[in-house]
Every structure is written in structure tokens, then in C-alpha cells.
Amino acid sequence: MLENTERTELSTLGEFGLIKHLTQFIEIANESTVKGVGDDAAVIDYKGKKTVVSTDMLVEGVHFDLAYMPLKHLGYKAVSVNVSDIYAMNAVPRQITISLAISSRFSVEAVEELYSGMMLACHKYKVDIVGGDTTSSKSGLIISITALGEAEENDLVYRTTAKEGDLLCVTGDLGAAYVGLQLLEREKRIFMESPGVQPDLEGNDYIIERQLKPEARKDIPVLLQKLDVKPTAMIDVSDGLASEILHLCTGSETGCNLYEEKIPIDPAAYNTAREFNLDPTVCALSGGEDYELLFTIDQSDFPKIKANPDITVIGHMTHKKDGVNLISKAGTSVALTAQGWDSLLKK
Amino acid sequence: MLENTERTELSTLGEFGLIKHLTQFIEIANESTVKGVGDDAAVIDYKGKKTVVSTDMLVEGVHFDLAYMPLKHLGYKAVSVNVSDIYAMNAVPRQITISLAISSRFSVEAVEELYSGMMLACHKYKVDIVGGDTTSSKSGLIISITALGEAEENDLVYRTTAKEGDLLCVTGDLGAAYVGLQLLEREKRIFMESPGVQPDLEGNDYIIERQLKPEARKDIPVLLQKLDVKPTAMIDVSDGLASEILHLCTGSETGCNLYEEKIPIDPAAYNTAREFNLDPTVCALSGGEDYELLFTIDQSDFPKIKANPDITVIGHMTHKKDGVNLISKAGTSVALTAQGWDSLLKK
Numbered sequence: 045m046l047e048n049t050e051r052t053e054l055s056t057l058g059e060f061g062l063i064k065h066l067t068q069f070i071e072i073a074n075e076s077t078v079k080g081v082g083d084d085a086a087v088i089d090y091k092g093k094k095t096v097v098s099t100d101m102l103v104e105g106v107h108f109d110l111a112y113m114p115l116k117h118l119g120y121k122a123v124s125v126n127v128s129d130i131y132a133m134n135a136v137p138r139q140i141t142i143s144l145a146i147s148s149r150f151s152v153e154a155v156e157e158l159y160s161g162m163m164l165a166c167h168k169y170k171v172d173i174v175g176g177d178t179t180s181s182k183s184g185l186i187i188s189i190t191a192l193g194e195a196e197e198n199d200l201v202y203r204t205t206a207k208e209g210d211l212l213c214v215t216g217d218l219g220a221a222y223v224g225l226q227l228l229e230r231e232k233r234i235f236m237e238s239p240g241v242q243p244d245l246e247g248n249d250y251i252i253e254r255q256l257k258p259e260a261r262k263d264i265p266v267l268l269q270k271l272d273v274k275p276t277a278m279i280d281v282s283d284g285l286a287s288e289i290l291h292l293c294t295g296s297e298t299g300c301n302l303y304e305e306k307i308p309i310d311p312a313a314y315n316t317a318r319e320f321n322l323d324p325t326v327c328a329l330s331g332g333e334d335y336e337l338l339f340t341i342d343q344s345d346f347p348k349i350k351a352n353p354d355i356t357v358i359g360h361m362t363h364k365k366d367g368v369n370l371i372s373k374a375g376t377s378v379a380l381t382a383q384g385w386d387s388l389l390k391k
Numbered sequence: 392m393l394e395n396t397e398r399t400e401l402s403t404l405g406e407f408g409l410i411k412h413l414t415q416f417i418e419i420a421n422e423s424t425v426k427g428v429g430d431d432a433a434v435i436d437y438k439g440k441k442t443v444v445s446t447d448m449l450v451e452g453v454h455f456d457l458a459y460m461p462l463k464h465l466g467y468k469a470v471s472v473n474v475s476d477i478y479a480m481n482a483v484p485r486q487i488t489i490s491l492a493i494s495s496r497f498s499v500e501a502v503e504e505l506y507s508g509m510m511l512a513c514h515k516y517k518v519d520i521v522g523g524d525t526t527s528s529k530s531g532l533i534i535s536i537t538a539l540g541e542a543e544e545n546d547l548v549y550r551t552t553a554k555e556g557d558l559l560c561v562t563g564d565l566g567a568a569y570v571g572l573q574l575l576e577r578e579k580r581i582f583m584e585s586p587g588v589q590p591d592l593e594g595n596d597y598i599i600e601r602q603l604k605p606e607a608r609k610d611i612p613v614l615l616q617k618l619d620v621k622p623t624a625m626i627d628v629s630d631g632l633a634s635e636i637l638h639l640c641t642g643s644e645t646g647c648n649l650y651e652e653k654i655p656i657d658p659a660a661y662n663t664a665r666e667f668n669l670d671p672t673v674c675a676l677s678g679g680e681d682y683e684l685l686f687t688i689d690q691s692d693f694p695k696i697k698a699n700p701d702i703t704v705i706g707h708m709t710h711k712k713d714g715v716n717l718i719s720k721a722g723t724s725v726a727l728t729a730q731g732w733d734s735l736l737k738k
Contacts, residue, residue: 083550084479084626085445092439098432099522099537101490105529132431143448143535175446182452188490188535190446203430279431
């Protein structure tokens with residue numbers, strides 16, 4: 045999939061050479077970055093604000109398949125999924141460190157592609173690359189990113205502070221990233237069987253992009269502040285709606301009623317899911333990788349968000365003893381457990 | 392090498408189960424840890440001090456060989472090498488995040504062993520595990536740790552601020568970790584050829600421990616403060632003395648004269664190196680993994696450190712145009728480049 049035709053072996057640069065080569069164009073965008081790449085450690089000055097830190101690891105063959113994932117997109121995605129966790133704390137990401145383990149089947153040009161995607165995302169989210177580690181791997185590519193951000197104590201939103209009666213809201217739409225993955229895997233199978241066939245992804249731009257180039261919801265903390273709404277709890281949707289709701293409920297010791305008919309699903313994703321004989325609701329509940337924000341608000345804040353096209357109320361928090369339930373379109377209540385959607389999948 | 396005889400498959404716990412299982416005994420030791428494991432991100436409050444952050448990745452087959460590296464030691468080492476970078480900034484490590492990619496050949500018990508070593512080191516260095524990621528790997532074990540620490544701005548020591556005339560000092564002794572590795576690899580070869588033969592590592596405890604269970608110099612920033620010495624520049628010795636001196640000189644735009652006869656080498660390491668037909672000086676220059684601190688001080692501070700058995704003056708910084716030189720025991724001057732010691736190796 046690489047467009048670069050040149051191939052420079054990693055061994056020609058060595059570890060320090062590669063790091064120098066990759067980091068030479070880094071520009072620091074944040075005042076809080078006192079010292080970036082180049083010393084034993086980076087130095088950051090949040091001037092009394094809280095430091096927020098999150099980390100994620102992406103492993104080739106587990107989290108991505110380079111047969112359909114261009115390296116530049118992969119780099120972009122690796123940064124997006126990390127800063128998403130910082131936004132989910134209602135904090136502002138400022139710095140990241142990047143560790144890469146790379147096998148010798150990757151060329152310098154390939155690593156440059158990966159890095160250019162990371163730098164693009166850093167520019168988008170205005171975060172500085174302040175450190176990292178680069179090493180060889182016996183097989184495949186492993187990316188580990190740690191994102192740091194800042195927040196005033198009063199702005200932070202945890203996943204443990206939802207209360208009974210709160211409205212459950214989600215941004216954007218859900219399930220498309222998973223449907224996109226199905227599309228890409230189908231085209232890969234077809235390509236493996238008939239290498240001459242061009243992939244047929246037309247009309248599926250949005251779905252494919254949700255999988256290959258997810259965006260973190262940088263806009264939502266800003267929007268919520270503008271609307272004068274502070275969520276009572278918040279989490280990002282990385283593992284699927286069901287899993288995240290269960291995290292909120294377990295953390296906050298509440299129950300929840302989730303209404304199937306309210307779950308926002310993009311029409312193209314809905315139709316493509318159907319083509320694959322997948323239940324679109326199941327894709328939203330368990331697909332994951334949407335990187336939308338799931339949050340709860342006090343009922344009194346409903347008027348402030350109800351007109352916003354980016355936010356959908358999908359349920360409400362209940363007493364713990366009432367459990368975590370999916371209310372289906374037919375009006376039946378199904379307990380939403382980590383396996384809850386397995387039964388849906390089989391219907 | 393595992394002592395545990397039970398084997399619980401990782402799949403029986405799942406990702407969240409494994410994280411919960413591993414993190415259940417975490418105790419928070421630092422006031423600055425506001426929120427540890429369990430949310431989208433950890434929250435830290437350094438109360439206006441600077442945040443210092445460093446990251447390292449350890450890859451099976453590249454950085455360690457489980458044929459002779461017990462998992463508990465590996466866990467300990469993974470934490471040590473990370474906090475070492477924080478001490479090298481003259482800062483205090485406070486928190487770490489741990490990301491693991493683990494193949495299915497590891498059992499839950501094996502991961503527990505690894506984690507117990509990490510927790511032991513965390514206890515030793517008084518750092519809190521505040522987050523991480525756990526994922527599967529297609530092959531082998533990958534550990535990525537990010538260490539965070541705090542420092543007052545005036546206490547921070549960079550590698551770019553040494554000046555001409557400064558004395559070059561190093562803590563402890565050098566080269567033993569590399570000699571330890573040679574010993575372990577020899578015993579592995581013997582074991583592979585004759586599996587019945589017990590490893591002969593007697594009398595080499597110190598050397599072996601330097602390789603398997605390195606300690607970060609937590610005591611040195613405290614000692615220097617007690618001695619009222621602030622280094623003009625500092626770096627930790629992870630890649631070997633030569634490489635670190637070159638980093639100091641490049642960063643600080645100075646030259647350096649390093650005196651071979653001054654380089655502190657443990658007598659047992661010296662003798663064992665000789666047994667392997669290795670030049671002990673080369674082991675110190677290029678062996679790496681010593682995790683000692685290399686620093687420069689103003690000449691006027693010499694009386695304060697000269698009586699200290701833990702600190703050895705090994706050279707002095709010169710003008711950039713004078714280059715970076717190793718003055719051999721015979722009095723000849725050899726340019727110390729990244730390949731400088733290659734010529735020594737062949738002598």
C-alpha cells in the first residue's frame with residue numbers, strides 16, 4: 045500500500061539517527077512544553093493545573109492490519125485514540141510521547157509515513173511530541189503513545205460521578221467504525237483471492253474514514269462549556285457503547301435504561317450493516333472504535349443541549365438495583381451485560 | 392524458569408479482568424496522585440512544580456531473553472530503567488503508566504510474576520502505577536512504561552548545560568551489566584547444548600544482579616543536595632559511557648577528555664571481562680545498562696564530592712574544538728566517537 049518507491053533500510057540510520065530524522069521537524073505549539081525531545085525526559089509546566097495522563101498501545105495484527113490500513117492513517121489514528129481519553133476527562137491534551145517497536149521489514153520511508161500521520165494529528169489536536177523511544181521488534185509494528193493534558197480541578201469529569209436521574213448522552217453516531225472494518229476486511233479477502241480486482245469502497249467514504257481516520261471529539265469540551273453544561277460523568281467510546289455504559293454504571297454505582305431507538309447510527313452505516321447481515325444496534329453496542337464521548341448530565345441541563353445536532357440523549361441513569369437495561373424498539377427490556385449483546389447477535 | 396506450576400490462560404480473565412486482577416493491590420504512595428487506575432486518564436497534582444516525563448519500551452528478543460531473565464526481575468528492571476531517566480533530570484519520579492502486549496504463551500501466573508516485580512520496584516522508588524494498557528501480541532512480550540515525576544524549576548538538570556572546565560563525574564561502577572550479560576549468554580549456550588548442566592554463576596552475584604536487577608540511582612539527587620552540589624549537566628548511563636559522554640558534549644557544545652584509568656570498574660567485572668577476552672574499558676564505554684548517573688560539576692565543587700566513595704571524577708569538559716577524547720592508560724589520546732571503541736575492541 046505504500047506509495048513511496050524508495051527504500052532506505054532502518055539500519056542505515058541507527059536508533060539515534062532515526063530519532064533525529066523523525067523529530068527534526070517537530071514544532072512546539074504549547075507554552076506548557078518547557079523541554080521536548082532530546083533529554084532524558086521532557087519537562088512540562090502546567091502552572092498549577094492538574095496533569096492528566098493516559099496511555100494506549102496498538103499492536104500490528106491485533107489492532108490494525110497494514111493490508112488495508114495506510115501507515116499515515118495509522119499514525120493519525122494512534123494519536124487520535126490517545127487524545128480522545130484526555131478529552132473524555134474534559135481536559136485539554138498538550139503533549140504526547142511516542143514509543144515504536146519496528147521490524148526490519150519497514151523502511152525509513154515507511155516509518156516517515158507513519159510519523160507524518162502522527163504529526164498531522166498532533167497539528168490538528170495541537171499537541172507536542174515531547175519524547176519517545178524507538179527500538180527494533182522481532183515481528184511487526186507496535187505503537188505505544190502516552191498523552192498528557194491539563195485541566196483545572198473543577199473542570200475534570202470522571203466516570204464515577206453519574207447520579208440516578210441523569211440523562212445519558214452521546215456525541216455523533218455509533219457503529220460506523222465497526223462496519224467500516226467489515227468492509228475493509230471483505231475487500232481484503234476479495235483482493236487475496238483475485239489480486240487484480242480493485243477495491244469497491246465507493247459511497248462508503250464516511251464509514252471507511254471512521255475506521256481508518258477516527259477523530260477525537262476536541263470540539264465537545266469547548267461546546268459543553270459554551271452551552272454552560274458540565275457533564276456529571278464522561279467516558280469515550282473505544283470498546284463499544286455497551287462496555288462504556290457498564291463502566292459508567294459500575295463506576296458510579298447506578299443502573300441505566302438505554303433506548304435502542306435513540307442510538308444514533310449513520311444511515312449509510314445502518315444499510316451497510318444490513319448488507320453484512322449485522323444488526324446495526326449490535327454494531328453500535330459492541331463494535332467500538334467510534335471515539336465519541338458518552339456522558340451524563342443533570343436533567344435540568346436538558347434544555348441547553350436538546351437542540352444540538354451533535355448530542356443525542358439515549359437514556360437515563362437509574363438506581364443501581366434496577367440494573368443496566370437496553371429497552372428494545374419493541375419495548376422489551378434486555379439486561380445489558382458484557383455478553384448482553386451476544387444474544388442480540390444471534391437473533 | 393517460572394516457579395509457578397499453575398497455569399491459568401489469559402483468555403479466562405479477558406482484558407478488563409486481567410487489568411482488575413493485576414491492579415487490585417495497588418496502593419497509592421504519593422499525595423500528588425489524585426486519581427490512579429480506573430478512568431480514561433489518571434490525574435496528578437504537582438502543585439505548581441514542573442512535570443517531568445520519560446518513556447521506554449522493552450521488547451522480548453531485543454532487550455531481554457526470558458531464557459535467563461526471570462519475569463519478576465524483568466518487571467523490576469522495566470521500572471528501574473524508566474525512573475532512572477527521571478533521576479537523570481534531578482527530578483523525583485512519582486507515577487508510571489504500564490502498557491503490556493502479551494502473547495497467549497504467557498499465563499496469568501506469568502503476568503502476575505512480571506507485575507509483582509514492577510510493584511516491588513514501584514515500592515522501592517515510591518512511584519504509583521496510575522494507568523496503562525493491556526493487549527495481546529502476536530509474538531512475545533512488549534513492555535512500554537512512561538514515568539512521570541516532579542521538580543522545582545531550579546532543581547532541573549539538563550544534558551545541554553555543561554561548560555568548558557567542568558569536571559566529569561560518574562556514580563558507582565561501569566561495565567558490569569554487560570559482563571553479566573556475557574555470563575548469562577554463556578550459561579544459556581551451555582544449557583542449550585547440555586540441558587542437564589546447572590548454571591555456574593557462583594561468585595558472580597554482583598555482575599549478574601547488575602544485568603538482571605539494575606537499580607536506578609535514587610540516592611544520588613538526595614546526596615548531591617546534601618553535599619550542596621548542583622550538577623551543571625546530567626544524563627543516565629543506559630547505552631554506555633561513550634554514547635552518554637557524546638550526548639553531553641553534543642548537547643552542551645563542549646569537548647571532553649576522559650581518562651581511561653579513572654573509569655570505575657568493579658574488580659569482579661574486570662576479571663570476568665578478561666576471562667571473556669573483553670577489554671574491561673570497552674565494556675564500560677559501550678556495554679550500557681549500568682543506569683549510573685553521569686554528570687558534570689563546576690570545578691569549585693570538587694572539594695564537596697572528592698571524599699565520596701560513590702562518585703568518581705573521570706575527566707573534564709574542554710572546548711568544543713578540542714574534541715571528545717579518551718586518554719588511555721598509556722597516555723595516548725583517542726577520539727571517542729560512536730565507533731571510537733570499536734578500534735579498542737580489536738586491540
